[in-house]
Amino acid sequence: xxxxxxxxxxxxxxxxxxxxxxxxxxxxxxxxxxxxxxxxxxxxxxxxxxxxxxxxxxxxxxxxxxxxxxxxxxxxxxxxxxxxxxxxxxxxxxxxxxxxxxxxxxxxxxxxxxxxxxxxxxxxxxxxxxxxxxxxxxxxxxxxxxxxxxxxxxxxxxxxxxxxxxxxxxxxxxxxxxxxxxxxxxxxxxxxxxxxxxxxxxxxxxxxxxxxxxxxxxxxxxxxxxxxxxxxxxxxxxxxxxxxxxxxxxxxxxxxxxxxxxxxxxxxxxxxxxxxxxxxxxxxxxxxxxxxxxxxxxxxxxxxxxxxxxxxxxxxxxxxxxxxxxxxxxxxxxxxxxxxxxxxxxxxxxxxxxxxxxxxxxxxxxxxxxxxxxxxxxxxxxxxxxxxxxxxxxxxxxxxxxxxxxxxxxxxxxxxxxx
Amino acid sequence: xxxxxxxxxxxxxxxxxxxxxxxxxxxxxxxxxxxxxxxxxxxxxxxxxxxxxxxxxxxxxxxxxxxxxxxxxxxxxxxxxxxxxxxxxxxxxxxxxxxxxxxxxxxxxxxxxxxxxxxxxxxxxxxxxxxxxxxxxxxxxxxxxxxxxxxxxxxxxxxxxxxxxxxxxxxxxxxxxxxxxxxxxxxxxxxxxxxxxxxxxxxxxxxxxxxxxxxxxxxxxxxxxxxxxxxxxxxxxxxxxxxxxxxxxxxxxxxxxxxxxxxxxxxxxxxxxxxxxxxxxxxxxxxxxxxxxxxxxxxxxxxxxxxxxxxxxxxxxxxx
Numbered sequence: 001x002x003x004x005x006x007x008x009x010x011x012x013x014x015x016x017x018x019x020x021x022x023x024x025x026x027x028x029x030x031x032x033x034x035x036x037x038x039x040x041x042x043x044x045x046x047x048x049x050x051x052x053x054x055x056x057x058x059x060x061x062x063x064x065x066x067x068x069x070x071x072x073x074x075x076x077x078x079x080x081x082x083x084x085x086x087x088x089x090x091x092x093x094x095x096x097x098x099x100x101x102x103x104x105x106x107x108x109x110x111x112x113x114x115x116x117x118x119x120x121x122x123x124x125x126x127x128x129x130x131x132x133x134x135x136x137x138x139x140x141x142x143x144x145x146x147x148x149x150x151x152x153x154x155x156x157x158x159x160x161x162x163x164x165x166x167x168x169x170x171x172x173x174x175x176x177x178x179x180x181x182x183x184x185x186x187x188x189x190x191x192x193x194x195x196x197x198x199x200x201x202x203x204x205x206x207x208x209x210x211x212x213x214x215x216x217x218x219x220x221x222x223x224x225x226x227x228x229x230x231x232x233x234x235x236x237x238x239x240x241x242x243x244x245x246x247x248x249x250x251x252x253x254x255x256x257x258x259x260x261x262x263x264x265x266x267x268x269x270x271x272x273x274x275x276x277x278x279x280x281x282x283x284x285x286x287x288x289x290x291x292x293x294x295x296x297x298x299x300x301x302x303x304x305x306x307x308x309x310x311x312x313x314x315x316x317x318x319x320x321x322x323x324x325x326x327x328x329x330x331x332x333x334x335x336x337x338x339x340x341x342x343x344x345x346x347x348x349x350x351x352x353x354x355x356x357x358x359x360x361x362x363x364x365x366x367x368x369x370x371x372x373x374x375x376x377x378x379x380x381x382x383x384x385x386x387x388x389x390x391x392x393x394x395x396x397x398x399x400x401x402x403x404x405x406x407x408x409x410x411x412x413x414x415x416x417x418x419x
Numbered sequence: 420x421x422x423x424x425x426x427x428x429x430x431x432x433x434x435x436x437x438x439x440x441x442x443x444x445x446x447x448x449x450x451x452x453x454x455x456x457x458x459x460x461x462x463x464x465x466x467x468x469x470x471x472x473x474x475x476x477x478x479x480x481x482x483x484x485x486x487x488x489x490x491x492x493x494x495x496x497x498x499x500x501x502x503x504x505x506x507x508x509x510x511x512x513x514x515x516x517x518x519x520x521x522x523x524x525x526x527x528x529x530x531x532x533x534x535x536x537x538x539x540x541x542x543x544x545x546x547x548x549x550x551x552x553x554x555x556x557x558x559x560x561x562x563x564x565x566x567x568x569x570x571x572x573x574x575x576x577x578x579x580x581x582x583x584x585x586x587x588x589x590x591x592x593x594x595x596x597x598x599x600x601x602x603x604x605x606x607x608x609x610x611x612x613x614x615x616x617x618x619x620x621x622x623x624x625x626x627x628x629x630x631x632x633x634x635x636x637x638x639x640x641x642x643x644x645x646x647x648x649x650x651x652x653x654x655x656x657x658x659x660x661x662x663x664x665x666x667x668x669x670x671x672x673x674x675x676x677x678x679x680x681x682x683x684x685x686x687x688x689x690x691x692x693x694x695x696x697x698x699x700x701x702x703x704x705x706x707x708x709x710x711x712x713x714x715x716x717x718x719x720x721x722x723x724x725x726x727x728x729x730x731x732x733x734x735x736x737x738x739x
Contacts, residue, residue: 076515079518137521140518141518142514
């Protein structure tokens with residue numbers, strides 16, 4: 001069976017805009033939350049967001065945007081971007097550099113790009129308001145390509161001259177985990193030699209606030225208490241945006257280029273709850289099956305896994321159903337794998353989450369640490385019985401499982417292995 | 420945005436409406452719309468909106484085009500030569516062209532449809548088009564690019580006495596290029612051991628371009644066409660040669676009609692080599708005449724026209 005490896009990473013996240021900063025935040029359990037000015041209104045009950053620093057994408061006019069000086073953009077590129085397109089472009093530049101890819105390595109028929117984002121409600125809203133106000137013929141010709149759910153792949157495929165497979169994944173918070181799974185398939189089926197997987201979200205008011213209507217956002221006003229998966233006092237998730245890019249390559253390409261990968265992508269599994277449009281299965285049935293499918297696909301026994309980067313978003317129901325699913329799969333006298341949720345530091349990246357946290361896992365494997373689950377002062381009794389890791393450990397896990405669950409009960413479980 | 424909405428609603432129908440005075444709110448909206456354009460563009464737009472005087476249009480149009488051209492190419496617009504091509508010279512793609520149009524529509528309160536857009540290929544086309552729209556004049560013929568094969572087919576003048584290699588022609592004028600190859604027969608004697616393009620031949624080249632304009636650019640009377648065998652030179656005035664032109668030089672020729680009064684057509688003409696002026700003719704006058712147009716055989720309507728709708732051509736109902 002052909003094998004696939006992660007050879008490059010790029011980050012624009014609430015906890016850092018490059019892998020060094022991200023690693024430091026994960027080691028020090030330093031969160032990326034701030035009181036968000038747009039939420040500072042009496043009628044908005046939630047206050048905290050995992051903000052992307054160093055960028056300003058507040059304007060609907062891309063030419064007003066600011067970004068770190070190391071990046072430069074022509075108007076021609078910017079004009080079709082959503083905020084998360086800008087973040088993703090920067091993260092992709094990092095990942096290409098990190099993987100030491102040449103222009104020819106990036107643009108050829110054997111290199112593809114999969115993306116995941118929820119689109120840009122921010123720009124969609126802007127364009128539709130303008131359409132109503134001034135009529136459709138005075139609307140930007142880029143209204144669609146800069147805002148609809150495919151905007152990420154439209155922009156990146158064109159900007160980086162991608163010639164291989166490309167498409168976007170839309171399974172809500174499981175999206176970019178799905179993208180990694182199918183990218184792995186592209187490579188191991190021999191269809192592509194290299195895949196970029198891009199997760200990104202605007203993470204602004206329009207992207208996050210609607211979740212308050214579902215009563216799923218934390219109402220905490222203290223940034224250091226708002227996101228605390230598995231804690232008894234958790235009260236919902238904290239939204240975040242940004243982007244993460246992973247470069248996944250075939251074994252042949254890794255050998256040919258002589259690069260050292262972060263880790264191997266061992267395989268993956270998925271399964272659906274078939275239960276509720278928005279609520280996770282109370283026993284975590286779909287996620288349990290996804291984890292079992294991943295283990296079966298990789299022919300690993302459950303005791304081989306030594307760290308689980310949980311999906312746990314800090315919601316009341318979701319965290320408990322994931323713990324139940326983990327208990328069901330790792331049904332030993334002492335459940336071995338350490339479990340943590342890095343969303344305690346970043347917030348919930350929605351479509352970005354799976355890619356971001358897989359990249360954290362790859363970083364942890366290569367840099368030799370296991371990230372802890374921050375902000376737990378009292379474990380929720382319903383979340384007991386698993387090996388919750390509260391502080392970051394300075395040892396690398398050998399086998400990491402990364403879970404992701406999305407609306408409609410979509411569940412993905414990915415497995416990564418130290419090389 | 421709501422201000423913008425109201426003003427555009429109010430002046431929807433005519434191209435320019437001075438029915439409503441230019442309000443401070445209009446000025447704020449205009450400033451916002453033109454915030455990335457030069458101050459002179461904004462000033463010209465204000466003047467146009469206040470007075471409706473089309474004199475201000477070129478500055479507005481050039482200013483809007485400039486705003487969408489990559490900074491390193493903007494220098495080309497300084498001369499504002501009308502034959503600058505939007506795509507080839509200024510790097511403006513069809514999407515950017517749309518951005519330009521939307522901003523122009525917004526600023527000048529006019530409506531431009533897609534069909535009209537397709538024909539705007541040069542800066543001159545854009546300026547002329549907007550000028551005609553604002554004045555309510557019939558729209559100019561789009562610029563046609565003519566390769567040498569086409570030129571040789573239509574022209575009464577033939578090699579070795581044809582001094583146009585390529586040309587573009589619209590109803591507003593014509594421009595063309597001629598490269599002095601050094602093989603021209605008369606250069607052997609003009610001058611001895613010193614080949615210099617004769618000024619009389621350069622004037623001839625401008626005259627030839629004017630002939631091409633009459634044949635390809637002039638909008639004739641209905642049912643008529645210009646006869647290629649009835650065009651002759653009658654006179655010229657104010658001719659000055661500024662630069663010695665030699666083999667290897669590429670002559671950029673341009674002519675513009677000044678007066679058309681059957682049977683006389685008077686043009687002004689210039690020749691440049693790069694940015695340098697070579698020859699100027701204040702007036703070149705030709706005589707010309709119409710003959711009855713050859714009516715092309717009636718053909719079935721082109722398929723594309725019909726298939727613009729989603730109904731397949733074959734099943735398009737005729738009787739029902």
